[in-house]
Amino acid sequence: MAELNFNSQGLIPVITQDATSREVLMMAWMNQESLAKTLEAGRMIYWSRSRQALWAKGETSGHVQLLKSMRIDCDGDAILCLVDQTGAACHTGRSNCFYLQVDLGNQCVTIMSQPQ
Amino acid sequence: MAELNFNSQGLIPVITQDATSREVLMMAWMNQESLAKTLEAGRMIYWSRSRQALWAKGETSGHVQLLKSMRIDCDGDAILCLVDQTGAACHTGRSNCFYLQVDLGNQCVTIMSQPQ
Numbered sequence: 001m002a003e004l005n006f007n008s009q010g011l012i013p014v015i016t017q018d019a020t021s022r023e024v025l026m027m028a029w030m031n032q033e034s035l036a037k038t039l040e041a042g043r044m045i046y047w048s049r050s051r052q053a054l055w056a057k058g059e060t061s062g063h064v065q066l067l068k069s070m071r072i073d074c075d076g077d078a079i080l081c082l083v084d085q086t087g088a089a090c091h092t093g094r095s096n097c098f099y100l101q102v103d104l105g106n107q108c109v110t111i112m113s114q115p116q
Numbered sequence: 117m118a119e120l121n122f123n124s125q126g127l128i129p130v131i132t133q134d135a136t137s138r139e140v141l142m143m144a145w146m147n148q149e150s151l152a153k154t155l156e157a158g159r160m161i162y163w164s165r166s167r168q169a170l171w172a173k174g175e176t177s178g179h180v181q182l183l184k185s186m187r188i189d190c191d192g193d194a195i196l197c198l199v200d201q202t203g204a205a206c207h208t209g210r211s212n213c214f215y216l217q218v219d220l221g222n223q224c225v226t227i228m229s230q231p232q
Contacts (some may be wrong), residue, residue: 015131022138027194070218074206078143080214090190098187098196
């Protein structure tokens with residue numbers, strides 16, 4: 001896939017969206033190997049920057065993400081994946097990782113009332 | 117907003133989603149200045165990595181993005197913004213930037229039939 005522009009660390013950002021609810025679940029990163037393995041397995045396999053290792057989402061928790069659709073943006077430096085999420089996307093047990101809400105009036109951060 | 121983790125270049129990835137259709141429109145970057153200006157103006161002002169300058173979305177095209185909601189993820193290294201998009205989000209005239217579809221069977225890239 002020549003259209004993809006990996007960054008200087010060989011990584012590309014990946015936005016993961018629920019294919020049904022259209023909720024944005026999380027953002028993570030892939031390298032070429034994790035991308036190839038994701039396409040092969042049909043489920044999301046990211047690159048963990050903190051562990052510097054492949055991160056097969058849900059391998060221990062069972063909260064796998066089945067890949068339904070993969071899209072690339074106009075300049076080839078971001079990937080959007082639509083998935084069927086089993087269980088919770090976030091390690092906190094929340095359905096998605098974006099549960100911190102910026103109060104636009106007061107510019108402070110509050111926690112969205114999202115089930116944990 | 118102490119919760120935010122900017123990268124070594126002082127940038128953080130921003131996912132922009134249509135507040136109504138829930139379509140993911142684009143992914144771009146912000147630095148602290150562009151984030152502050154976005155909150156102040158109530159519309160999206162990114163940091164252009166190619167131009168190394170503030171990028172007030174829609175300034176020339178008129179395709180502004182009014183900020184409706186801003187969320188931060190669990191580890192503070194990604195921002196999700198829900199916006200009201202005027203016109204097209206993508207510079208190609210398409211409604212969103214993710215118009216390249218990966219054919220999961222053949223692992224080739226096709227252009228989604230999205231109006232230009």
